Amino acid sequence: MRKGRWKLGNILKATGKQLDALAEETAQKLDWLGGFGKDSEGGVSRLLYSKEWVDGQNALKEWMENEGLEARFDEVGNLFGTLQGKNTDETILTGSHVDTVKNGGRYDGAYGIVAGILALKYLKEQFGQPLRNIEVVSMAEEEGSRFPYTFWGSKNIVGSAKREDVETITDFDGVPFVEAMSNAGFGFRDESKGTRNDLKAFVEVHVEQGSVLETEKKSVGVVHSIVGQRRYTVEITGEANHAGTTPMGYRKDAVFAASQMIVEIITMAKEAGDPLVATVGKIEVQPNIVNVVPGKAIFTIDVRHTDKEAIVSFTEKMTARMNDISKEHVVETAIDMWMDADPVPMDQTVVELIEKQCKENGLNYKLMHSGAGHDSQIFAPVVPTAMLFVPSLKGISHNPAEFTEPADLAEGVKALIGALYELGYKE
Amino acid sequence: MRKGRWKLGNILKATGKQLDALAEETAQKLDWLGGFGKDSEGGVSRLLYSKEWVDGQNALKEWMENEGLEARFDEVGNLFGTLQGKNTDETILTGSHVDTVKNGGRYDGAYGIVAGILALKYLKEQFGQPLRNIEVVSMAEEEGSRFPYTFWGSKNIVGSAKREDVETITDFDGVPFVEAMSNAGFGFRDESKGTRNDLKAFVEVHVEQGSVLETEKKSVGVVHSIVGQRRYTVEITGEANHAGTTPMGYRKDAVFAASQMIVEIITMAKEAGDPLVATVGKIEVQPNIVNVVPGKAIFTIDVRHTDKEAIVSFTEKMTARMNDISKEHVVETAIDMWMDADPVPMDQTVVELIEKQCKENGLNYKLMHSGAGHDSQIFAPVVPTAMLFVPSLKGISHNPAEFTEPADLAEGVKALIGALYELGYKE
Numbered sequence: 145m146r147k148g149r150w151k152l153g154n155i156l157k158a159t160g161k162q163l164d165a166l167a168e169e170t171a172q173k174l175d176w177l178g179g180f181g182k183d184s185e186g187g188v189s190r191l192l193y194s195k196e197w198v199d200g201q202n203a204l205k206e207w208m209e210n211e212g213l214e215a216r217f218d219e220v221g222n223l224f225g226t227l228q229g230k231n232t233d234e235t236i237l238t239g240s241h242v243d244t245v246k247n248g249g250r251y252d253g254a255y256g257i258v259a260g261i262l263a264l265k266y267l268k269e270q271f272g273q274p275l276r277n278i279e280v281v282s283m284a285e286e287e288g289s290r291f292p293y294t295f296w297g298s299k300n301i302v303g304s305a306k307r308e309d310v311e312t313i314t315d316f317d318g319v320p321f322v323e324a325m326s327n328a329g330f331g332f333r334d335e336s337k338g339t340r341n342d343l344k345a346f347v348e349v350h351v352e353q354g355s356v357l358e359t360e361k362k363s364v365g366v367v368h369s370i371v372g373q374r375r376y377t378v379e380i381t382g383e384a385n386h387a388g389t390t391p392m393g394y395r396k397d398a399v400f401a402a403s404q405m406i407v408e409i410i411t412m413a414k415e416a417g418d419p420l421v422a423t424v425g426k427i428e429v430q431p432n433i434v435n436v437v438p439g440k441a442i443f444t445i446d447v448r449h450t451d452k453e454a455i456v457s458f459t460e461k462m463t464a465r466m467n468d469i470s471k472e473h474v475v476e477t478a479i480d481m482w483m484d485a486d487p488v489p490m491d492q493t494v495v496e497l498i499e500k501q502c503k504e505n506g507l508n509y510k511l512m513h514s515g516a517g518h519d520s521q522i523f524a525p526v527v528p529t530a531m532l533f534v535p536s537l538k539g540i541s542h543n544p545a546e547f548t549e550p551a552d553l554a555e556g557v558k559a560l561i562g563a564l565y566e567l568g569y570k571e
Numbered sequence: 572m573r574k575g576r577w578k579l580g581n582i583l584k585a586t587g588k589q590l591d592a593l594a595e596e597t598a599q600k601l602d603w604l605g606g607f608g609k610d611s612e613g614g615v616s617r618l619l620y621s622k623e624w625v626d627g628q629n630a631l632k633e634w635m636e637n638e639g640l641e642a643r644f645d646e647v648g649n650l651f652g653t654l655q656g657k658n659t660d661e662t663i664l665t666g667s668h669v670d671t672v673k674n675g676g677r678y679d680g681a682y683g684i685v686a687g688i689l690a691l692k693y694l695k696e697q698f699g700q701p702l703r704n705i706e707v708v709s710m711a712e713e714e715g716s717r718f719p720y721t722f723w724g725s726k727n728i729v730g731s732a733k734r735e736d737v738e739t740i741t742d743f744d745g746v747p748f749v750e751a752m753s754n755a756g757f758g759f760r761d762e763s764k765g766t767r768n769d770l771k772a773f774v775e776v777h778v779e780q781g782s783v784l785e786t787e788k789k790s791v792g793v794v795h796s797i798v799g800q801r802r803y804t805v806e807i808t809g810e811a812n813h814a815g816t817t818p819m820g821y822r823k824d825a826v827f828a829a830s831q832m833i834v835e836i837i838t839m840a841k842e843a844g845d846p847l848v849a850t851v852g853k854i855e856v857q858p859n860i861v862n863v864v865p866g867k868a869i870f871t872i873d874v875r876h877t878d879k880e881a882i883v884s885f886t887e888k889m890t891a892r893m894n895d896i897s898k899e900h901v902v903e904t905a906i907d908m909w910m911d912a913d914p915v916p917m918d919q920t921v922v923e924l925i926e927k928q929c930k931e932n933g934l935n936y937k938l939m940h941s942g943a944g945h946d947s948q949i950f951a952p953v954v955p956t957a958m959l960f961v962p963s964l965k966g967i968s969h970n971p972a973e974f975t976e977p978a979d980l981a982e983g984v985k986a987l988i989g990a991l992y993e994l995g996y997k998e
Binding site: 352353354355356359371373375385386387388389390391392393394397399400402403404406407410413414417418419420421422423424425426427429432433434435436437438444446448514515516517539541542 | 779780781782783786798800802812813814815816817818819820821824826827829830831833834837840841844845846847848849850851852853854856859860861862863864865871873875941942943944966968969
């Protein structure tokens with residue numbers, strides 16, 4: 145320990161070899177972690193409670209211990225590594241999820257864990273014992289890619305996961321959730337024990353999974369809020385008819401009606417401007433035959449914004465417009481909203497503190513929102529929460545081609561060190 | 572035989588019991604024929620060279636023989652029943668195809684065979700031997716529903732079927748065409764023998780498979796031409812992106828571009844007016860996930876018109892417009908025309924003769940085009956050809972719900988009797 149001899153600024157303003165070393169170390173650790181679940185298609189498949197997942201968590205536990213952290217699993221398999229503070233009643237938490245999508249990349253989730261361990265390692269090495277506990281967590285699950293359930297890790301930490309939500313679900317091979325959990329050596333949380341009340345802040349570092357930082361040539365994003373979203377399935381019923389024998393005037397063409405709705409929805413979204421986004425990602429046509437006028441068209445809409453009112457106002461206009469088009473085309477349209485998630489603002493105090501750190505240490509950052517969901521949205525309602533982003537090459541994520549420049553990975557770790565120092569070492 | 576005592580007009584102007592009897596007889600025969608290949612879903616599946624097909628053809632042969640026709644199969648399995656004329660060098664042919672689509676109806680194809688046999692039965696009974704041969708054919712295949720080949724029956728009659736077209740094809744179960752044909756007791760046509768030169772006219776009766784006659788409350792359609800058609804596959808390549816993290820301005824949304832093209836194509840087709848039709852029947856989106864901006868959209872276009880120039884002019888405009896939209900959206904668009912079939916006019920003389928008969932006999936008919944393909948289009952280039960339609964309930968076809976009112980079935984048979992009388996009995 146070189147307490148006193150080193151300053152935070154020495155790390156944060158590190159250039160040349162020192163920064164290169166941090167970049168290299170971060171990238172190397174991500175490669176190493178990506179080895180657990182490396183799949184034949186060049187990606188990472190590390191699904192909840194799989195062998196690859198168990199091996200990965202155990203390896204992370206060993207690494208945490210090697211760095212001098214107190215490592216332990218909770219009942220469901222979230223892995224914590226603690227740098228104990230003088231005051232053990234208060235904990236500053238960082239980290240992210242260890243699971244991946246099928247054939248995912250090496251950065252999504254994993255980067256937040258690696259950055260967390262490295263940050264604790266440097267903080268411990270240079271500043272010794274913090275005032276409060278600083279803890280890194282490798283959360284069990286966020287993606288919902290093995291079982292039809294998301295945020296199993298974070299929801300168990302804050303106590304919002306319900307036993308009955310997973311008791312009857314199975315994976316794509318029919319393996320029950322409970323059986324997979326038990327085989328991995330874990331079980332349900334003892335709900336009678338209540339939830340942790342030592343958590344004073346949560347800071348998650350994550351790859352952006354978008355291309356805003358890349359496009360704007362920024363190394364770090366300080367997230368002020370996570371978008372809310374509404375998702376819809378729209379089912380248009382017209383009349384299937386022979387493509388040759390049905391004059392245009394006789395038709396009730398579901399695809400024609402759907403296409404007009406899609407054009408208007410996307411046009412309206414462009415007019416609404418950032419941060420509103422609307423996406424028609426999925427279309428199914430019936431009978432979907434070249435020479436049959438389609439009798440049915442089903443499509444999805446995904447609308448997001450950081451402001452709930454903006455979502456409500458946009459989707460009301462959108463729905464009204466779809467109903468008008470439906471009438472004009474004399475088709476039946478059923479609009480089903482099956483997701484309505486509120487935007488989640490990050491904690492203003494933590495965000496400002498992080499921004500101040502970024503400024504003081506000359507980081508090339510941007511205040512921005514997150515268009516994707518993250519564990520942070522589960523924490524935010526109960527713990528002061530903030531997020532840091534680093535750029536994703538071409539915005540690519542959930543794909544083996546996920547990539548972030550090592551130099552940017554290091555900038556993210558530096559930003560996290562700054563944040564944790566502010567939160568964990570200062571009065 | 573009651574030659575001389577009965578007049579054509581007695582049949583054609585038949586009302587009350589006589590017409591009811593013909594209606595009932597036609598409907599009953601269609602029920603009977605539909606029993607060969609009756610499937611568990613309430614439809615008819617009588618695929619080329621299947622057991623149901625063989626049984627159906629053999630039963631038809633027996634019926635033809637019972638009606639005093641000379642019945643025989645050709646080499647590939649087309650079944651002919653001849654009412655021999657005084658001059659055996661000239662033959663007037665009628666009939667249609669005996670095969671069905673999978674889970675098809677009882678009328679498509681079958682009606683033309685049943686109407687043909689009934690017409691010959693009444694002509695023979697009431698007018699005796701014709702001047703020329705009048706022949707009814709139950710053609711082996713038209714639909715292409717078992718093997719990827721259409722019009723096998725008619726193409727063998729006119730000599731345009733090529734051995735090499737079917738030598739390597741198999742059905743959905745992997746059964747080779749040649750093996751299925753051989754198992755059914757048939758083989759290739761002896762091409763050295765050349766083709767028939769006795770055919771002086773072909774008249775096909777068929778259900779409309781559209782709803783024009785029904786809508787206009789007509790019992791019979793006299794077809795003046797079969798539409799030409801062009802078919803396209805359009806593949807738009809944009810960029811797949813995260814639906815939440817990609818601002819609207821960053822997107823290359825293949826579905827947005829496709830939707831705008833579809834709206835414009837259909838709108839242009841409506842503006843062009845009858846008889847032009849354009850259909851986008853099939854759409855495939857990739858990756859087709861609710862929260863991913865689609866990177867690819869593939870759709871088909873089917874354009875038809877009775878006039879080749881109109882097809883060319885419309886599709887040129889359509890293609891130009893798609894390319895413009897593609898540029899506006901900054902996506903890549905590949906437009907592949909994989910079908911370009913010319914319109915097929917029916918023989919003007921035969922059409923006029925049929926129309927005259929319909930007028931004289933007070934039939935409630937309409938001169939119209941066929942928006943669907945039929946065996947007649949194979950005959951038309953080599954034999955003077957015409958077609959008669961009867962209404963299809965709601966335009967439904969290729970479906971167990973295919974239905975034509977028995978009274979209309981009888982009107983179609985009457986129109987055919989008139990046509991064959993003009994062609995077969997008159998100098």
